[in-house]
Structure formats: structure tokens, C-alpha cells
Amino acid sequence: MTIVLDRISKSFGQVEVLKTLSLEVNPGEFLVLLGASGSGKTTALRMIAGLESVSSGRIVIGQRDVTNVLPKNRDVAMVFQSYALYPHKTVFDNIAYPLAVRKRPKAEIESSVRDVARQVQLDQLLDRFPRQLSGGQRQRVALARAIVRRPSAFLMDEPLSNLDAKLRGHMRAELKHMQHELGIATIYVTHDQIEAMTLAHRVAILERGVLQQLDTPANIYNRPANLFVAGFIGSPPMNVLEGSLTQGRFECGSGSFGTASTSSGKAVVAGIRPEDGRLTAEGSGHLAGEIYASELIGDHTLVTCRCGDATVTVKADKDFDGAIGQRVGVGFEPRVVHLFDKATGERIS
Known part of the structure; x- marks a missing residue:
């Protein structure tokens, strides 16, 4: 499903943190919003999710203008940096939660959870609690909880930043493969250029709320649009x-x-x-x-x-x-x- 940001802006009082951002995410595309802290990338993601209001412009998901639609009615799934798992629930119940609140049949919940758990290699851990899991396993639970809904779009806010370097590399490969298999449009926020270059079909680089360049990783690296992009990309x-x-x-x-x-x-x-x-x-x-x-x-x-x-x-x-x-x-x-x-x-x- 297509996601369109049509000249969206966001201000907090006199401070404009996002300035007339326009871009289109194609069905099945993995688009990364890349920028340093304060560039406006997380604000943009939260606006798509409905967690922040839009000061001007509009957001369209599929054929629907969702600019003023409540988050629960936007059919998007968000994965947070902090995992946001329920500590008193098992892995199974954490993954099943989005289906349970929608009162899906128990047989459907059981089948869906076990199917998704196999995809993220958690099928042997469904009876454990979050405190009994490693950081990487907890992150996979958060991903599975988002996947099980089969939403129109995935929104991911630096989901790998709490993992160690080796596990981040492993999870990048897993995440890219899962997104390819599911074919669901994904918007991923990060400050890490390696994540952006390895995961994305296209990268949108933001600086102080302004879009600097939107292109494939190869084109951004080989033909940076300006000095900021040239200095930001490459290590x-x-x-x-x-x-x-x-x-x-x-x-x-x-x-x-x-x-x-x-x-x-x-x-x-x-x-x-x-x-x-x-x-x-x-x-x-x-x-x-x-x-x-x-x-x-x-x-x-x-x-x-x-x-x-x-x-x-x-x-x-x-x-x-x-x-x-x-x-x-x-x-x-x-x-x-x-x-x-x-x-x-x-x-x-």
C-alpha cells in the first residue's frame, strides 16, 4: 500500500521541526529516514502513526486521507526502540495482544502467533517472559507483535539501536529478509548510515527538518546532492x-x-x-x-x-x-x- 506525505510540517510553538516534507513510499518498499538527532525523522514517523498532529499538509495511506484519523484506525504497526513489551505476559501473549484486543477467534490467534514466531525464530520461547530473554530476542518479540497484525505499513523507530554490534548485523539481515517476504511498505528511522545503506530501497536524508536528498543508497553515495549529504554518508x-x-x-x-x-x-x-x-x-x-x-x-x-x-x-x-x-x-x-x-x-x- 502506498504512503504519501504531502507537504507535511510540524511546529512546537515557534520552533518548526519539520518543514514541508513531501515523499511517497511505494507498496512493498523499504524506505529509511536518516538523520542526526533533531533532524525531524522521528517526528515525521510519529505523525504518520498519528501520535503527533500535523501542523500543515496531509498524510495519505492507500486511498485514505488519514491526517486526522485516530492512530488505532490507520492500520499501521509501530516498532519502538524500547521494545515496549508487557513484562507480566509471556512471549506468546505479547505477540498475540494485537489480535486479542480485536477479539479474533482463539484458533486464529494460536495459528497466527505460532506462524509468526517461526519466522523470527521464537517458536521455542513462547512460554518465556521478557525478563528471561536477551536483547535480541526481545526485539524479535516486538517485531513479531507488529508482523502478526499484517498491517498496511510498518513504522520502525531505531529498533536495533539497543543491540550490540554483532547482533545488530544479524538482525539487519533478518529484518531485510522478513520485509522482503512480507512485501509490506516499511518506514524505518535511524541515525546509523550503515543501517540506512544496507536496509533501504531508498533513503530520505533529513537535516533540521528539511529533506536533503531522496534516492537509492548507491546514488546517494555516488552522487550526493550537496555538501551535507557528502559529509554525512561514508565512513x-x-x-x-x-x-x-x-x-x-x-x-x-x-x-x-x-x-x-x-x-x-x-x-x-x-x-x-x-x-x-x-x-x-x-x-x-x-x-x-x-x-x-x-x-x-x-x-x-x-x-x-x-x-x-x-x-x-x-x-x-x-x-x-x-x-x-x-x-x-x-x-x-x-x-x-x-x-x-x-x-x-x-x-x-
Whole structure:
């Protein structure tokens, strides 16, 4: 079922936390709202759920305008960061609760709960209480409780943030597989770019209540719409150099190089992803600098160089053993250079 946000805004007094957000979630799509704390992503989710009122605009789910419809009548299921399980109820009863309050037949409840429990690997734990479960198991109970309703849409507010790193990786894979199997439109809120890039069909990046870019993870990474997106996506983030552009040739304090552009501008920012750069001998490459630090990550080494007033990070071979202070060059292909207008932050090329 399609979910449409039509220029929705939200203000608390004089503070506008969400500004004319418009987007459409397609049937079966996994859309991630990504942003830092205070960007408006959770507010947007709560507005879709009906837990926050809409200051302006409208929300449409399927063919219904649900802007002023009560949460219980919107046919959406929400999964919270805090699990929100009933401690006095068993796993079975927690999962069954949405069906029980709708007074579904006992045979239907029994069958539905056991079917969903098998999907999330909880079928052997149905008689336990939440206090007897691990964090990952509790999160799966919360997911199962949402799934058992077979709603029109799933709304998920950072459901994996309380889990340790290893379990988060496992649950990401489980969640993506379950959503694919169910084919239900899902809106997922997170501040974690790895979750966004690995889970989403499309990502909507918010900053201070404004939509910065809406696109596939690959397009957001390879063609960020502005400097904010370029710096927010990627770990380590994109290297940025301030300089000028003359018919496609970029010049800065530590060197000059050609780009894929033919434009000119006096105040331009060039961006290079760490994996697109390479270390070269002193006097070669496009930028001159010296090694500031190196960090062995495992399968590669992150080498940070001081190039004039800028810091440039390059992914080098895992066997790299350059010394701090060593003079080096940094090279790259013209096609990998991203160009942005310094004044507006918007992408040039």
C-alpha cells in the first residue's frame, strides 16, 4: 500500500521541526529516514502513526486521507526502540495482544502467533517472559507483535539501536529478509548510515527538518546532492578541499588537478572519497602532503595526511608502514572528484 506525505510540517510553538516534507513510499518498499538527532525523522514517523498532529499538509495511506484519523484506525504497526513489551505476559501473549484486543477467534490467534514466531525464530520461547530473554530476542518479540497484525505499513523507530554490534548485523539481515517476504511498505528511522545503506530501497536524508536528498543508497553515495549529504554518508567521510575552478581544473593550496567538469568558479569545494585516493611518492600525484596518522583497520589501513590546510584520508593497503611526518603525494582519477558550490553547498558536478 502506498504512503504519501504531502507537504507535511510540524511546529512546537515557534520552533518548526519539520518543514514541508513531501515523499511517497511505494507498496512493498523499504524506505529509511536518516538523520542526526533533531533532524525531524522521528517526528515525521510519529505523525504518520498519528501520535503527533500535523501542523500543515496531509498524510495519505492507500486511498485514505488519514491526517486526522485516530492512530488505532490507520492500520499501521509501530516498532519502538524500547521494545515496549508487557513484562507480566509471556512471549506468546505479547505477540498475540494485537489480535486479542480485536477479539479474533482463539484458533486464529494460536495459528497466527505460532506462524509468526517461526519466522523470527521464537517458536521455542513462547512460554518465556521478557525478563528471561536477551536483547535480541526481545526485539524479535516486538517485531513479531507488529508482523502478526499484517498491517498496511510498518513504522520502525531505531529498533536495533539497543543491540550490540554483532547482533545488530544479524538482525539487519533478518529484518531485510522478513520485509522482503512480507512485501509490506516499511518506514524505518535511524541515525546509523550503515543501517540506512544496507536496509533501504531508498533513503530520505533529513537535516533540521528539511529533506536533503531522496534516492537509492548507491546514488546517494555516488552522487550526493550537496555538501551535507557528502559529509554525512561514508565512513570515513568524504575529503573536502576548498579552492577555485577554472574550466574544470581545480586549484587549492596543496596542488591542482583536472576534473570531469568544464565549469569555472571562484569559491568551489572538491570532494574525494577515501577509497578513491591513493598514496604516491613525494613530488607526484595531485596533492602534496605529509602523513599525520595511520590506522590499521584489518583489511586496509586508513592514512590521514595533512595537505596544506586540509586533512585528506586515503585507504591504503593493509601492509602499509609509512611513518608519521613522511612526505607523500595523493593521487586520484578526475572522474572521482565531486564538485560543490561553497556558498550554497549544492552539487556542481
